[in-house]
Amino acid sequence: MPKRICPHCSQPLEIADSQIGEDVPCPNCGKSILQPRQARAPNEKIKLTVTPPPVEIYPAARLSEIARHIIANVERVIVGKPEQVTLAVAGLFAEGHLLLEDVPGVAKTMLSCAVAQSVGCTFKRIQCTPDLQPENVIGDFILDPTTGRKDFRFGPIFSQMVLVDEINRASPRTQAALLEAMGEGAVTMDRTSYRLEKPFMVMATQNPIDQEGTFRLPEAQMDRFLIRLSLGYPDAAQEKEMCIRAQQQHPIDSLQPVTTGDEILKCQRGVRAISIGADVCDYLVALTRATREHPALRLGASPRGSLGLFHAAQALAAIRGENSVAIEHVKAIAVPVLAHRLLVKPDAQKDYPDGAAVIREIVAGMKSGA
Numbered sequence: 563m564p565k566r567i568c569p570h571c572s573q574p575l576e577i578a579d580s581q582i583g584e585d586v587p588c589p590n591c592g593k594s595i596l597q598p599r600q601a602r603a604p605n606e607k608i609k610l611t612v613t614p615p616p617v618e619i620y621p622a623a624r625l626s627e628i629a630r631h632i633i634a635n636v637e638r639v640i641v642g643k644p645e646q647v648t649l650a651v652a653g654l655f656a657e658g659h660l661l662l663e664d665v666p667g668v669a670k671t672m673l674s675c676a677v678a679q680s681v682g683c684t685f686k687r688i689q690c691t692p693d694l695q696p697e698n699v700i701g702d703f704i705l706d707p708t709t710g711r712k713d714f715r716f717g718p719i720f721s722q723m724v725l726v727d728e729i730n731r732a733s734p735r736t737q738a739a740l741l742e743a744m745g746e747g748a749v750t751m752d753r754t755s756y757r758l759e760k761p762f763m764v765m766a767t768q769n770p771i772d773q774e775g776t777f778r779l780p781e782a783q784m785d786r787f788l789i790r791l792s793l794g795y796p797d798a799a800q801e802k803e804m805c806i807r808a809q810q811q812h813p814i815d816s817l818q819p820v821t822t823g824d825e826i827l828k829c830q831r832g833v834r835a836i837s838i839g840a841d842v843c844d845y846l847v848a849l850t851r852a853t854r855e856h857p858a859l860r861l862g863a864s865p866r867g868s869l870g871l872f873h874a875a876q877a878l879a880a881i882r883g884e885n886s887v888a889i890e891h892v893k894a895i896a897v898p899v900l901a902h903r904l905l906v907k908p909d910a911q912k913d914y915p916d917g918a919a920v921i922r923e924i925v926a927g928m929k930s931g932a
Contacts, residue, residue, distance in 0.1 A: 568588040619831050619835050625881070629651050632680050632681060632821060635676075638813050639669075639672055639817060642796050642797065650765075652877040652895070653788050655830055657761070660788070660790075661767075661784070661791075662767045663767070663790055669793055671727055671767055674725045675725065677723070681823065683722035684723065685723045685724075687727060689727050690727060690728045690729055691732070692775060696739035698717065719743050722761055722763070724762075724764050724765070726767070729767065730778060741783065743762075747762055761827055761830060784903060788874060829880075836886065836887060838887040842887050847868055849900075849925065849928060850868040853904055858914045859906060860905050904921075906920065
């Protein structure tokens, strides 16, 4: 059935083909979708409807159980990468976005698809090319010939799990179209904000080797990703196991969900309830601030990096079934969360080839009681 947007409450609704052009009441607000909406005052602010958090909060043991089910299901497809799969689930539980950066053919896209299928959420894929336009991502207004009115048609960003494949092949204008969705969970068109259904996660891939015809992600876009990870090549035994599993059909073709979107929302709420002591929080903040003072860096981690490290450490503790965050959780998640936010000075790249080397040095030199 065609999708429409109510002109009064800005909520999505579906109309049967036989009802197009008829006076149909909106199931959300009850008003006629053919009735003109009241004009807004020039300075009136648009109100964004926010879904209230679930009342039930899962304990750490339940969070760990759900995470283990998701990880085990994803590992039916992704062979020999337990750390990367765990990080992907941690990003989902922490309400963050994931950037997969590696050479072609190491299952970056397959990991994203496996996570999306395992959690039972709606899923859309955006294949980026230089001629991809912002309206191809967020949607556009289409003239309805039966009513003569413009209706907003949703783009693929209006899904719970969105794979943005080869994101650095999209133009900067199209990359920027993702900023509001990733940062605020909403899309604004024609002075109207449309909220995105939760849980919402963007999983983007990019190839760092072949840079011809690509557009480097700016720092503002990189900072929107909670975690960046690489899969790397499998060893010989793992590659052999991959071949055996794919003999008849690819494992992704038979992968079934092991949880639901509502369960993931409860998990995200439960992760926020994981306690973090003052000493751990002090260590976390000191680690982030140390990147801003490191002589090899021309750009350190932002306060968004501190918040990301905070929530990612909570998620990792929850996945491990622990009720509180320890300094070891912060150390374990520091490189995936902070390294991509750093810019190394050109003259220091001999000693520090990337941000990960700087983070490892800072972690090694910090005292646990900092």
